[in-house]
Amino acid sequence: MKLKTFAGGIHPPDNKQWSSHKAIEDCPLPAEFVVPLAQHIGAPSVACVEIGQHVAKGQEIGTAKGFVSVPVHAPTSGEVIAIEYRSHPWGPSLPAIVIKSDGDDRWSTELQPADPADLSANDMIERVRQAGVVGMGGAAFPAHVKMSPPPEKKVRTLIFNGVECEPYLTADHRMMLEEPERILQGMALLQSVFGAERVVIGIEANKSDAIALFEKHCLGTAVEVVALKVKYPQGAEKQLIAAVTGKEVPSGGLPMDIGVAVHNVSTAAAVTDAVIHGRPLIERICTVTGPAIREPKNLRIRIGTLLSHLVEVCGGLVEQPGKIVLGGPMMGFTQLGFNAPATKGTSGLLLLRTQDIDPRPEGPCIRCARCVQACPIRIMPTTIAAYARRNLLAEAAEYCAMDCIECGSCSYVCPAAIPLVQSIRYGKAAILAEKRKSS
Amino acid sequence: MLAAILSLGCIGMVAAVALGIAAKKFAVEVDPRELAAMEVLPGANCGACGFPGCAGYAKALVAGTADINQCPPGGAEVVAKLARILGVEASASASEFAVVLCQGDNSKAQLKYHYLGLEDCTAAQRIADGPKVCPGGCLGLGSCQRACPFDAIEMTATGLAVINREKCTGCRKCVAVCPRQVIRMAPSEATVHVLCNSHDKGAVVRKYCQVGCIACHLCQKAAPDAYKIENFLATVVYEHHNEAAVAITKCPTKCIRDFSEGYPDGSALLPAVADKPHAA
Numbered sequence: 001m002k003l004k005t006f007a008g009g010i011h012p013p014d015n016k017q018w019s020s021h022k023a024i025e026d027c028p029l030p031a032e033f034v035v036p037l038a039q040h041i042g043a044p045s046v047a048c049v050e051i052g053q054h055v056a057k058g059q060e061i062g063t064a065k066g067f068v069s070v071p072v073h074a075p076t077s078g079e080v081i082a083i084e085y086r087s088h089p090w091g092p093s094l095p096a097i098v099i100k101s102d103g104d105d106r107w108s109t110e111l112q113p114a115d116p117a118d119l120s121a122n123d124m125i126e127r128v129r130q131a132g133v134v135g136m137g138g139a140a141f142p143a144h145v146k147m148s149p150p151p152e153k154k155v156r157t158l159i160f161n162g163v164e165c166e167p168y169l170t171a172d173h174r175m176m177l178e179e180p181e182r183i184l185q186g187m188a189l190l191q192s193v194f195g196a197e198r199v200v201i202g203i204e205a206n207k208s209d210a211i212a213l214f215e216k217h218c219l220g221t222a223v224e225v226v227a228l229k230v231k232y233p234q235g236a237e238k239q240l241i242a243a244v245t246g247k248e249v250p251s252g253g254l255p256m257d258i259g260v261a262v263h264n265v266s267t268a269a270a271v272t273d274a275v276i277h278g279r280p281l282i283e284r285i286c287t288v289t290g291p292a293i294r295e296p297k298n299l300r301i302r303i304g305t306l307l308s309h310l311v312e313v314c315g316g317l318v319e320q321p322g323k324i325v326l327g328g329p330m331m332g333f334t335q336l337g338f339n340a341p342a343t344k345g346t347s348g349l350l351l352l353r354t355q356d357i358d359p360r361p362e363g364p365c366i367r368c369a370r371c372v373q374a375c376p377i378r379i380m381p382t383t384i385a386a387y388a389r390r391n392l393l394a395e396a397a398e399y400c401a402m403d404c405i406e407c408g409s410c411s412y413v414c415p416a417a418i419p420l421v422q423s424i425r426y427g428k429a430a431i432l433a434e435k436r437k438s439s
Numbered sequence: 440m441l442a443a444i445l446s447l448g449c450i451g452m453v454a455a456v457a458l459g460i461a462a463k464k465f466a467v468e469v470d471p472r473e474l475a476a477m478e479v480l481p482g483a484n485c486g487a488c489g490f491p492g493c494a495g496y497a498k499a500l501v502a503g504t505a506d507i508n509q510c511p512p513g514g515a516e517v518v519a520k521l522a523r524i525l526g527v528e529a530s531a532s533a534s535e536f537a538v539v540l541c542q543g544d545n546s547k548a549q550l551k552y553h554y555l556g557l558e559d560c561t562a563a564q565r566i567a568d569g570p571k572v573c574p575g576g577c578l579g580l581g582s583c584q585r586a587c588p589f590d591a592i593e594m595t596a597t598g599l600a601v602i603n604r605e606k607c608t609g610c611r612k613c614v615a616v617c618p619r620q621v622i623r624m625a626p627s628e629a630t631v632h633v634l635c636n637s638h639d640k641g642a643v644v645r646k647y648c649q650v651g652c653i654a655c656h657l658c659q660k661a662a663p664d665a666y667k668i669e670n671f672l673a674t675v676v677y678e679h680h681n682e683a684a685v686a687i688t689k690c691p692t693k694c695i696r697d698f699s700e701g702y703p704d705g706s707a708l709l710p711a712v713a714d715k716p717h718a719a
Binding site for chain 2: 090091334336389392422423425426429430
């Protein structure tokens with residue numbers, strides 16, 4: 001059978017052998033949690049507890065500010081010992097609530113389970129919002145916003161993303177193998193919210209065990225399991241849509257413009273917890289992997305666990321890492337150290353040795369067009385990057401710089417080691433700043 | 440033979456007259472200033488001004504949509520000539536110079552991480568607020584140098600921007616492009632500056648920079664009028680710049696510098712004999 005896919009893309013070594021066979025383990029609770037108030041795309045939440053206050057597990061400690069924002073919750077029961085600027089995975093220090101665990105790990109009594117049969121779509125969306133659920137694939141966009149498309153944009157096709165195309169990461173893979181019921185329940189809930197006619201789960205062909213398992217579970221239901229070609233960035237929203245439906249999201253548009261919505265499989269599981277059990281998003285699966293860690297693992301971690309604790313749990317370092325990356329190697333954030341906490345979007349912690357990174361000096365563009373061939377959205381990275389570096393923003397925008405999904409395929413294939421994706425990112429930020437200034 | 444000469448001659452005459460009339464009738468009025476500007480511009484058509492070649496720039500100059508200081512290869516000389524042609528004040532009047540308020544190069548100030556990406560300060564600043572631990576220090580990737588039309592900025596080997604006071608015309612392009620606002624304008628006659636831009640407390644500054652201002656107030660004690668200290672950072676009050684020099688030896692971290700005596704360490708620039716205002 002010919003596997004479905006999109007045009008362009010690259011084939012990096014997937015390196016999933018480090019952790020793909022390891023069952024999910026519960027990460028032992030650390031003594032202290034650092035819960036950043038900004039973990040999602042949109043306005044950061046605002047602290048609603050005081051220093052010295054005792055909080056229960058799952059209690060709201062930061063309220064959402066505005067529609068595109070979600071609350072944050074206490075990952076365990078304990079005492080708030082500080083509300084201050086702490087290291088954040090995004091780089092700069094940002095406000096965070098520090099909680100000292102009391103060791104009881106006692107749930108808040110205010111959380112109410114519910115029967116989804118009694119809930120309307122709006123009730124479910126509200127429960128998801130209150131639970132602070134965000135897209136768990138890495139970008140951490142508030143899930144309730146994605147679940148509330150304007151009425152004129154009807155979502156007919158609902159796609160679940162079990163692709164996990166980033167090299168090294170195996171968190172979604174393990175979750176699909178070990179907790180398919182949680183995912184399937186969430187898929188059913190999301191289908192009823194959207195009223196979608198077609199439900200698809202896309203899984204990359206290198207996870208044949210997950211494909212077989214879901215095919216078994218979905219037999220006789222309306223859910224289609226689609227095996228996808230192993231290629232990066234197969235799990236990017238627009239590329240997944242192209243592979244599954246053959247349709248293209250218009251430039252500058254959203255998937256809902258063509259009647260499609262995409263959610264990660266882990267988001268579906270979080271939706272189950274939120275809607276049925278009333279439990280907020282305080283834990284997630286995170287892959288700790290790479291050649292510099294002694295024992296790679298898939299861990300169920302609480303949000304706010306420091307990276308240093310994760311390293312400790314995984315047996316410590318083999319050697320001093322050359323690069324610490326949160327998320328996958330293609331789109332993850334490089335870290336300054338292990339002081340930052342894991343957030344809702346932390347799908348992996350990757351530790352590379354010095355010899356694994358390749359700091360070649362930049363050379364001149366030889367016009368080989370490999371970046372153009374690799375680009376999954378079919379723009380011209382080399383041209384846009386050149387414009388962006390010369391601050392010719394109007395020209396960069398004309399060549400569709402704003403459509404770039406920053407997947408990094410262009411930088412990966414560039415034989416001259418030109419920082420293409422970084423230049424385009426810089427150009428995008430400058431274009432947005434210019435727009436804000438003029439409006 | 441004769442017939443051929445006559446007929447060809449007639450055709451030639453008719454064509455010449457027609458062309459002559461057409462040239463008069465359809466003549467395109469060119470502003471003489473545009474032609475003069477074209478003469479002055481280097482003619483390399485490099486596009487550094489942002490216009491399609493020198494002709495495009497000359498046209499924009501006359502139309503008033505471009506400034507006279509946009510031709511980097513031409514430098515100060517071209518600016519002066521263009522100013523004469525267009526009858527505008529040269530912006531190189533240099534009542535103000537730009538100063539980089541930092542001397543914490545990579546040998547003196549600590550780095551957070553080893554930056555490998557795009558050689559551009561704004562791009563580097565976007566990654567975890569820049570590779571320097573100091574939140575205000577010069578990143579040393581040369582965005583200001585590339586923005587300077589007058590080749591007045593030197594990047595030292597250890598990553599610090601130093602502005603040549605003899606070449607600076609006060610055009611403010613470097614000020615606009617710096618993502619950390621470490622370049623400031625100061626009156627050209629003021630040669631003493633506090634070369635630090637960090638508002639952190641003294642103990643914090645000491646941890647990451649050998650030459651940062653620690654807000655110890657010793658300069659203010661030596662010359663009360665010439666210094667003000669706000670938010671843990673001393674600055675020279677330029678109205679009283681004449682009195683500022685006495686504090687230079689008092690500063691424990693040596694972050695006050697008199698540019699008439701020398702540029703920051705690592706710079707190849709030599710101090711001007713008399714720190715004269717730029718003659719444009």
